[in-house]
Amino acid sequence: MSNVGVVGLGPMGMAVARSLLSAGFSVHAFDPRPPVLESFVAAGGKAAADPAAVASAVDIIVLVLANVEQVELVLFGPNGAAAALPVGAVVVVSAAVPPDYPETVSKRLAERDVLMLDAPMSGAGLRAAKGVLSIMASGPPAAFDEAAKVLEAIAEKVYRLGDEVGQGSRIKMINQLLVGIHIAAAAEAVALGIRIGCDPRAVYEAISHSAGNSVMFENRVPHILAGDYTSSLSVDTMVRDLGTALDAARRNTFPLPLTAAAHQQFVAAAAAGDGSAEDVAVIKVFQAQTGIRLPIR
Amino acid sequence: MSNVGVVGLGPMGMAVARSLLSAGFSVHAFDPRPPVLESFVAAGGKAAADPAAVASAVDIIVLVLANVEQVELVLFGPNGAAAALPVGAVVVVSAAVPPDYPETVSKRLAERDVLMLDAPMSGAGLRAAKGVLSIMASGPPAAFDEAAKVLEAIAEKVYRLGDEVGQGSRIKMINQLLVGIHIAAAAEAVALGIRIGCDPRAVYEAISHSAGNSVMFENRVPHILAGDYTSSLSVDTMVRDLGTALDAARRNTFPLPLTAAAHQQFVAAAAAGDGSAEDVAVIKVFQAQTGIRLPIR
Numbered sequence: 001m002s003n004v005g006v007v008g009l010g011p012m013g014m015a016v017a018r019s020l021l022s023a024g025f026s027v028h029a030f031d032p033r034p035p036v037l038e039s040f041v042a043a044g045g046k047a048a049a050d051p052a053a054v055a056s057a058v059d060i061i062v063l064v065l066a067n068v069e070q071v072e073l074v075l076f077g078p079n080g081a082a083a084a085l086p087v088g089a090v091v092v093v094s095a096a097v098p099p100d101y102p103e104t105v106s107k108r109l110a111e112r113d114v115l116m117l118d119a120p121m122s123g124a125g126l127r128a129a130k131g132v133l134s135i136m137a138s139g140p141p142a143a144f145d146e147a148a149k150v151l152e153a154i155a156e157k158v159y160r161l162g163d164e165v166g167q168g169s170r171i172k173m174i175n176q177l178l179v180g181i182h183i184a185a186a187a188e189a190v191a192l193g194i195r196i197g198c199d200p201r202a203v204y205e206a207i208s209h210s211a212g213n214s215v216m217f218e219n220r221v222p223h224i225l226a227g228d229y230t231s232s233l234s235v236d237t238m239v240r241d242l243g244t245a246l247d248a249a250r251r252n253t254f255p256l257p258l259t260a261a262a263h264q265q266f267v268a269a270a271a272a273g274d275g276s277a278e279d280v281a282v283i284k285v286f287q288a289q290t291g292i293r294l295p296i297r
Numbered sequence: 298m299s300n301v302g303v304v305g306l307g308p309m310g311m312a313v314a315r316s317l318l319s320a321g322f323s324v325h326a327f328d329p330r331p332p333v334l335e336s337f338v339a340a341g342g343k344a345a346a347d348p349a350a351v352a353s354a355v356d357i358i359v360l361v362l363a364n365v366e367q368v369e370l371v372l373f374g375p376n377g378a379a380a381a382l383p384v385g386a387v388v389v390v391s392a393a394v395p396p397d398y399p400e401t402v403s404k405r406l407a408e409r410d411v412l413m414l415d416a417p418m419s420g421a422g423l424r425a426a427k428g429v430l431s432i433m434a435s436g437p438p439a440a441f442d443e444a445a446k447v448l449e450a451i452a453e454k455v456y457r458l459g460d461e462v463g464q465g466s467r468i469k470m471i472n473q474l475l476v477g478i479h480i481a482a483a484a485e486a487v488a489l490g491i492r493i494g495c496d497p498r499a500v501y502e503a504i505s506h507s508a509g510n511s512v513m514f515e516n517r518v519p520h521i522l523a524g525d526y527t528s529s530l531s532v533d534t535m536v537r538d539l540g541t542a543l544d545a546a547r548r549n550t551f552p553l554p555l556t557a558a559a560h561q562q563f564v565a566a567a568a569a570g571d572g573s574a575e576d577v578a579v580i581k582v583f584q585a586q587t588g589i590r591l592p593i594r
Contacts, residue, residue, distance in 0.1 A: 122507040136503050159503040171503050174486050178509030181482040185555050189471045195551050206433050206456040206468050210419040212475030214511035254492050258482050261558040
């Protein structure tokens with residue numbers, strides 16, 4: 001049984017770790033929340049005391065984390081993984097980070113002769129629960145060769161986006177830009193429909209089979225219809241992800257008019273107190289502005 | 298063989314008329330362009346001299362037209378269809394019109410004891426060429442009963458959106474609002490990708506299978522990659538359709554921030570001389586603003 005490490009057992013990380021167990025790997029994991037770690041041990045995994053303990057047991061470590069701060073802490077903080085990894089190890093990093101960040105991490109790891117794949121994952125809230133993910137990965141061919149079986153076990157589809165660390169995060173950022181616009185657009189479309197007297201269920205039924213459909217329209221509008229804003233991705237996540245895209249574009253002096261408009265809608269939703277609600281709760285901005293009646297559970 | 302009429306033999310109207318021929322109807326058609334009408338006769342259809350001549354031969358007439366002006370002319374202009382239709386006939390109207398317009402037409406037809414279905418079609422440029430359309434229809438049950446076989450012959454799917462004429466056009470308008478936003482968003486996403494050094498083909502490959510996908514992203518981005526802006530729907534169409542949605546929203550004092558941002562992008566593209574180019578040529582706005590290099594044929 002090959003050893004592999006996972007740090008971060010949120011919904012996505014847990015799905016990753018369980019997929020690796022199913023594929024026959026011996027999986028060493030760390031998460032700062034004891035109950036989460038215990039439930040993973042109950043599923044057949046091995047608990048480690050900290051990221052360094054994971055790193056010292058494996059040649060490949062997968063980080064499924066939220067942001068730059070978490071990546072810094074897990075790799076380079078106290079009892080961090082970087083110093084404990086063997087020479088030639090591969091770090092697979094999945095996190096929502098600015099697209100220039102992976103290159104700096106890669107350089108610091110290279111000083112220790114550790115390779116890195118920039119490998120954000122997609123499918124959270126859609127498919128992660130079923131263990132079906134896609135990975136948008138870039139990095140050196142040697143790292144891909146080394147991690148091939150691990151990636152295969154985790155993801156339904158691995159998009160190999162070039163040898164340069166950073167391409168994965170760039171394309172993931174663009175994916176999130178579209179996710180955010182499409183959610184805000186779905187909210188705008190349904191809200192207008194309600195205002196002009198359409199049955200929102202008819203709007204959903206007709207459009208989800210027509211040219212106006214998007215993955216987000218199809219997935220999120222049923223939550224509006226059910227009055228249920230409790231799924232895992234949040235308004236705050238969209239404020240962050242569209243903000244990341246706007247920041248990157250600004251550094252490149254590049255205008256993003258639709259992204260900016262969508263971002264403002266999510267910021268308005270967060271300002272109204274819905275930051276931790278599901279992303280499509282952005283439709284409540286229209287409720288507050290116009291008095292439309294949304295379906296309620 | 299049942300008789301049925303079709304007025305308007307553009308790409309969508311021709312697909313409709315041919316589907317009716319295939320289904321065994323005797324199809325009487327009018328189009329002001331003689332060569333178009335001749336090609337329909339060659340396919341087995343019957344040419345009429347004007348809308349009135351079509352109307353006097355049938356109990357059901359399908360209008361596949363572009364806008365209000367055309368509907369007015371075909372129904373109520375010189376040699377128009379309305380006065381020539383028999384009592385109890387059904388007019389199936391597919392056109393891009395403001396959502397309050399169908400009701401006024403319906404009332405004028407009712408004075409002649411003629412029924413109407415508000416039945417915009419979707420799938421142009423995607424599926425019309427293959428004879429596979431969806432229809433977003435509303436109107437009185439008696440009209441649906443009468444036209445059932447005709448609708449079935451035309452469309453893969455008929456969405457029955459209520460008894461009230463106008464619902465079909467309202468939901469079609471909302472569909473077009475999303476189509477326009479999604480095209481402008483696809484252009485914005487690909488343009489940003491080019492600017493920050495992504496391979497646009499990798500952007501397409503990864504995102505078209507991920508949460509950021511939309512029907513428009515999947516359908517239109519290949520045209521950007523091919524540098525081919527010659528498909529049938531145009532920038533001008535989007536200027537019109539998003540404008541229709543903005544007008545309707547304004548009459549209802551309803552804000553549409555993403556629609557407005559997308560509309561401005563199409564207006565900018567039209568201003569630069571690309572009005573008759575394919576809708577996704579809206580990406581050239583970014584080329585002009587930022588100097589990005591778009592793929593060329």
